[in-house]
Amino acid sequence: MKHLLSLKDLSQSQLLALLDLAVKIKASPAEYRHALDGKSVVMLFEKPSLRTRVSFDIGINKLGGHCVYMDQQNGALGKRESVRDFAGNISQWADAIVARTFSHVTVEDLAEYATVPVINALSDLYHPCQVLADFLTLKEATGSLQGLKLAYIGDGNNVTNSLMLGAAILGAQMTVICPEGHFPDGFAVTQAQQLAAVHGGSLLLTPDVSALEGADAVYTDTWISMGDSTKLSDIAVKFAQYQVSKELMEKYKVKYFMHCLPAHRGVEVTDEVMDGEGSLILQQAQNRMHAQNAVLVTLLS
Ligand code: CP
Ligand code: NVA
Secondary structure, three states: OOOEOOHHHOOHHHHHHHHHHHHHHHHOHHHHOOOOOOOEEEEEEOOOOOHHHHHHHHHHHHOOOEEEEEOHHHOOEOOOEOHHHHHHHHHHHOOEEEEEOOOHHHHHHHHHHOOOOEEEOOOOOOOHHHHHHHHHHHHHHHOOOOOOEEEEEOOOOHHHHHHHHHHHHHOOEEEEEOOOOOOOOHHHHHHHHHHHHHHOOEEEEEOOHHHHOOOOEEEEOOOOOOOOOOOHHHHHHHHHHHOEOHHHHHHOOOOEEEEOOOOOEOOOEOHHHHOOOOEOHHHHHHHHHHHHHHHHHHHHO
16 A cells, blocks of 8 residues: 555455555554654645645644644645656655545545655545545444445435445445436445445445435535535525434434535434434544544554
């Protein structure tokens, strides 16, 4: 494992090893407090962030490393100088690059031209760090990832793509429920279907909300991702039946609710579900740090 750009680059054993390491780091942080001694990580963000930025910064600090945060005011990627030159220069000082970009091609270019590991901290196509934390959270909540049934409902986006790939690699049963015209990227679907076939998992895509029945957890995300110019007023009616409410969860007997956050309360999910008993949202947020630290320790040791 040289970089983490998409979960599709991981074998099942690599993915399970990352989750196991995250469990260990979470349980015994003192054992890992020198894991990144003397190491520096540059974080490049083209888009806003709360969880990713803070969890990487504090996480790197807890491992004994140091991080440098760069937003667009300090040098827009590819504008003042090429992505290639950015990657080449940063590689002279830093031991890893964490990047949140509009286009996935930019993360791929960084990885091609950097001589240090590159970690995708969200692109238009994938959000692997989020989904590692999500599977860690599901493992904790349900006790085991074996036989997991996960449902995603709402807009098919970067988070959906990574969830489909992660679920497929783990051999889980995944259902993706989206309004017509809002299904996830076809390339990611094909990759996930192929991986699911190899690992004994399944992937169902449907506009039918009743496909939620029997899922262990229902996951949703914003209906309009960063960089998408769609207006909420133009899709609100079409998406209304895909809002996660207590009634919906009770009707289809779903115990757990998940969201990568930031959430739009009263839009894709109700307050009652966000703050309800089955809500895993803060556990997911906490696990971002442990999962990312597992990635850093793996890539930098
Ligand atoms: N879930 C997530 O990536 O949150 P941020 O956009 O706040 O980093
Ligand atoms: N799909 C969302 C995820 C935010 C963490 C976005 O890309 O804006």
